Amino acid sequence: MTHARRRPCVAPRTPLEPRGSRRRVLALLAAGALLVSGAATAGADDPADLADPAAADPAPAFTSVSVPGSHNTAMGCAGDWAPDCDEAQLAERPDGAWQGTFALPPGDYAYKVALDGTWDVAYGAGGVVGGADVAYTVPGAPSGAPVDVTFYWDPVSGDFQNTAQGPIVTLPGSYQAAVGCPGDWAPDCLATWAKDPDGDGVYEWSTTQIPAGSYQVKVAHGLSWDVNYGQGGAVGGDDYAFATSDGEQVSFAYDVATHLLEITVENPPLTGVGQQRAHWVRADLLAWPRDLLGGADPADLTWALHHAAEGGIGVTDGAVTGPAGTGEVPLTYDAAGLPADVRADFPALAGAVALRVEPGADAAALLTGEVQVSQADADGLTALTGVQVPGVLDDLYGAAADADLGVTWTGGAPTFRLWAPTAREVTLLTWAPGADLAAAPVRVTTARAADGTWSVTGDPSWSGVRYRYEVEVYVPSTGRVETNVVTDPYAVALTTNSTHAVAVDLADPAYRPALWAGTPQPAVERAVDHTIYELHVRDFSIADASVPEAERGTYLAFARDSDGTARLRELADAGLTTVHLLPTFDIASIEEDRTRQATTPDLTGFGPAAEDQQAAVGQIRERDGFNWGYDPWHFTAPEGSYATDPEGGARVAEFRTMVGALHEMGLGVVLDQVFNHTAASGQDATSVLDRVVPGYYHRLDGTGQVQTSTCCQNVATEHAMAEKLMVDSVVTWAREYRVDGFRFDLMGHHSKQNMLAVRAALDALTVEADGVDGSAVYLYGEGWDFGEVAGNALFEQATQGQLGGTGIGTFSDRLRDAVHGGSPVEGSSMFTQGFGTGLATDPNGQPAQLGDASTVNTGSAAEYADLGLATDVVRLGLAGNLRDYVLTTHTGDVLRGDQVDYRGAPAGYADSPEEVVSYVDAHDNETLFDLLTIKLPQSTSMADRVRMNTLSQATAALSQTVSFWHAGTDQLRSKSLDRDSYDSGDWFNAIDWTGQDNGFGRGLPGAWANAEKWDQMRPLLEDAALKPDAADIATARAAADDLLRLRFSTPLFRLGDADLIRQKLTFPDAGADATPGVIVMHVDDTVGPDVDADLDGLLVVFNASPAAVTQELPGLAGAAYALSPVQAAGADDVVRTTTWDAATGTVTVPARTVAVLVQPSDAPVAPGPVDPADPDPADPGAPADPGAPSGRTRQRRSQK
Secondary structure (H helix, E strand, O other): OOOOOOOOOOOOOOOOOEOOOOOOOOOOEEEEOOOOOOOOOOOOOOHHHHHOOOOOOOOOOOOOEEOOEOOHHHHOOOOOOOOOOHHHEEEEOOOOOEEEEEEEOOEEEEEOEEEOOOOOOEEEHHHEEOOOOEEEEEOOOOOOOOEEEEEEEOOOOOOEEEOOOOOOEEOOEOOHHHHOOOOOOOOOOHHHEEEOOOOOOEEEEEEOOOOOEEEEEOEEEOOOOOEEEOHHHOEOOOOEEEEEOOOOEEEEEEEOOOOEEEEEEEOOOOEOOOOEEEEEEEOOEEEEOHHHHOOOOHHHOEEEEEEEOOOOOEEEOOEEEOOOOOEEEEEEEEOOOOOHHHHHHOHHHOOOEEEEEOOOOOHHHHOOOEEEEEEEEOOEEEEEEEEEOHHHHHHHHHHHHHOOOEEEEEOOEEEEEEEOOOEEEEEEEEEOOOOOOOOOOEEEEOEEOOOOEEEEEOOHHHOOOEEEEEEEEEEOOOOEEEEEEEOOOOOOOEOHHHOOEEOOOOOOHHHOOHHHHOOOOOOOOOHHHOEEEEEOHHHHHOOOOOOOHHHOOOHHHHHOOOHHHHHHHHHHHHOOOEEEEOOOEEEOOOOOOHHHOOOOOOOOOOOOOOOHHHHHHHHHOOOOOOOOOOOEEEEEEEOOOOOOOOOOHHHHHHHHHHHHHHHHOOOEEEEEEOOOEEOOOOOOOOOOHHHHOOOOOEOEOOOOOEOOOOOOEEEOOOOHHHHHHHHHHHHHHHHHHOOOEEEEOOHHHOEHHHHHHHHHHHHOOOHHHHOOOHHHOEEEEOOOOOHHHHHHOOOOEOOOOOOOOOOOEEEOHHHHHHHHOOOOOOHHHOOOOOOOOOOOOOOOOOEOOOOOHHHEOOOOHHHHHHHHHHHHHHHHHHOOOEOOOEEEOOOOOEEEHHHOEEOOEEOOOEOOHHHEEEEOOOOOOOOHHHHHHHHOOOOOOHHHHHHHHHHHHHHHHOOOOEEEEEOOHHHOOOOOOOOOHHHOHHHHHOOOOOOOOOOOOOOOOOHHHHHHHHHHHHHHHHOHHHOOOHHHHHHHHHHHHHHHHHHOOOHHHOOOOHHHHHHHEEOOOOOOOOOOOEEEEEEEOOOOOOOOOOEEEEEEEEEOOOOOEEEEOHHHOOOOOEEOHHHHOOOOOOHHHOEEEOOOOEEEEOOOEEEEEEEEOOOOOOOOOOOOOOOOOOOOOOOOOOOOOOOOOOOOOOOO
16 A cells, blocks of 8 residues: 655644644644644735735745655665755756656655755655655566656646656757757757656647747657657657747657557647636536636626536637537626625635626536636636635535435444445445455445435345445546545544554444453543543554554553553553554554554664664665554544554444543543545545545635645635534544543644644533533644644634633644744744743853854853743643733833733733643654753753753643643653654654663664764764653652642642633742742632632742742741642652741742642631732732632642
């Protein structure tokens, strides 16, 4: 099975990283990560460009071209998929094309073309930026020796090809000098290169640059005359002849099978030809881009909608032509413009021209074939373009939003239902259980309904059948009617490698294991109580020798008594509530047959900074069993590579076993969902949605190309049925698997309405009717604002600051970046320090901006100012990152949270604390340990590194928000400095739950994502003092467990209400005279309603500096504070040296320590607190009491 491996998604700012990605194509993506968000920047597409798109964007400027792919190691690169590898570079030819020859061993490969050594601009299949990988095979020579393969890339079209894919075809002739060749009859000139991007064996090239006259041409293979064809396809035959007039388009089509060359001469191509610039938005209404008017008054123009059932619409001699049966429907200019409801649905089209469809036109029938719109003035045609149809499909077939799609069961009999409104015919293909899938299927006719669905009902004997759909449908990208054989977009079970869907009744007892069915979901009554641990299924157990070998890396490992599950139980006992699983839906980039997954040889003998380990991983990373999984194929079926048996319902049962096992530990389960993109679109083998309803599910740009800002093929969930797929999938996972939450990848690419629809659908689930309480399911995601949707260009986005009142959380890059320093998407900030990495108080002597010696960290006044701002942002994060929380900043100014600066954007953006997820590391970017390794002074002792690890974790664990840790951060997990391990294999990603090895020093990380920083990484990886031993790991574990115990030792850490936070939480040390590197947080439970009957107050001191600090807090003098019982009896001897002088209100805290002190309710109290009805301006953190909330809720983990 060919997988489209995901590489880095590139975004204007950071998240956890989309996936870096992984073929976040972060290496994007968001991965994507989480992408680092930060201040809003201009999106890839301005709204005006969508309303009035100018053809295609101009080709980007570039200085180098490479061919990253699975062949790079064979070329001499350190690893595969390495766009920056010197050995994979092409050279520019005199004709402007790029070329390179490489000796490659026989085998199967895949590749792309990348510019300037990065994934920022990378061309895939069809010459499309962000397109799919292109596969090819180097045939085996008798000796098995390498074969020379030459690669070519055309910067004009973006097309590329190598000699192993087929012949390089050129069209030498007497016209070549006129089109850019050095002379005529030049077979080696790629200016007349004919290409076959769709692989149908027809090589095509066209031009309008040939002057009027008569010419001759032949076909040449291999850039020479050695193999050439003339008239009749004869080898060395007579020249072909043609004539043209100035400006006419001459098109050549060469059939490699017959060697015949077809030449057509047409009038100059019209604006819009080959694109989809018009939008059919309602059955009776089209939107026409205003820029196509060419400055004319719309009242002086005419339009028509042309239709051809089989395709073939074109222009000949100034007239629209097509095959027999081609027709047209008049369109009428509507001077009133687009109605308000249309502008609301399509804000990017607000300025478009409104065209009304002639009454009586059968829109439904027209949409089953090709449709084009022409524009004409008094002199003739001025534009012809294709049509984007999602709006009209929603208008005509919106009733399908209420349909039950996929396979549903009644009385044991299945009904198969597929939404395919533009299809001409849909046939169900079935294979009985146990039947050979290579055999001919049983063909079952389906019936079409008015809502565009096709369905058929079977009988109970159909249970377990493997099935596909055969969809006969017009495909705009190919210009013809195709017969697509596809799996079910709503599949809940699949065969190995997802070749067929399987009809499985999720209510069948055979797939409901007792551990899952008999274990209740743990109760987390308030969203803010969630304390989340982000874990990858394969990472969890692939290296755990206490798990049976056959179950390592699988769902079933969670049900074993193992080193890994023992650690999860310890965390749960300490207070962890929830495990977040990286993608577990069906993934397009992982081989599901575990016997076919490639593995590396033993790598333990190589040095801690050697290149060998990553080179070995690079050789197999397209074929191994590891990937983060942000490559969706089927959204509602479990991934098969994590099952010991991926066939049909077996993977369902194993997934449920995992959920049941985690529930039995007392841990809820969050699933990572990726509805913002798919692994492929168009006619690609792993494209499902686009082969069922072409042009509907994916978000298109102004010319009709699929947007790829997420890294991959963006899904347009603003369309009704795409939103339905998203909502239905989430509901299925919640109801049928009893999961407890969902994390949405690149959630900002979804609308707020999408997320509210998900929320409403979940809230409708009840224990009585559905077996689950859907209102308890927590939702959160990456609220980054970038790409074509940025700035609410297409809809109101689900981004940071726009989800107030919904209870939906967003990851906060604010606290993360303030703790770390720098930004995950600013590579030059590698050594930039932050509050938790020694900024100003412990300078690392490295340049804050790589390559700029003037920025070396020395503890300068500017660094102290930066530390002041970072400290303000951390304080705000501890207080819930609320937009209206008031604090005194490092400058002495009194500001609201949304007035504090974060990279030019408001630092505070939330209305309620559960709308923020605080974290300091995640799967994207470096682990916390690796960040500390890089940013702390290299001479920092391991004992101090462990303390800084704990202190950084504490900023998330002791915040008023939802808390989130990356799995293993509690035990100093390292990925050997890898910043984007999405495809770095088990070697760099596996976790050692025995606590003997944290993963540091496993060699230089993958060149594909890290090579540019190897010079900085080598001395760190080679330093033995930077690798913790088992005792260090045990210390870190125990300290992390204490943080969890502290979080749940009192509800004052989780007030759960913005009003209570504003009433009770202050920072008495804040202001212009604050001690650098220190935060003092006070929660006063004598103000407002009594939240903790046992305590009157909570005092938390974060001392990130390398020296002990004594902090005088006069306002707390007289209060009987003492170290929390958790820390007094905890694992850290150092924190027990913390002292409190009640007489003066002075606290002394050791270096690199977070200390929690409590004031029991029966102890002496400080002189009366500031009257909440008359707040002291010097203490803006204590505003007037807005009123006590109604009642007090105790929940499962609030007990002492």
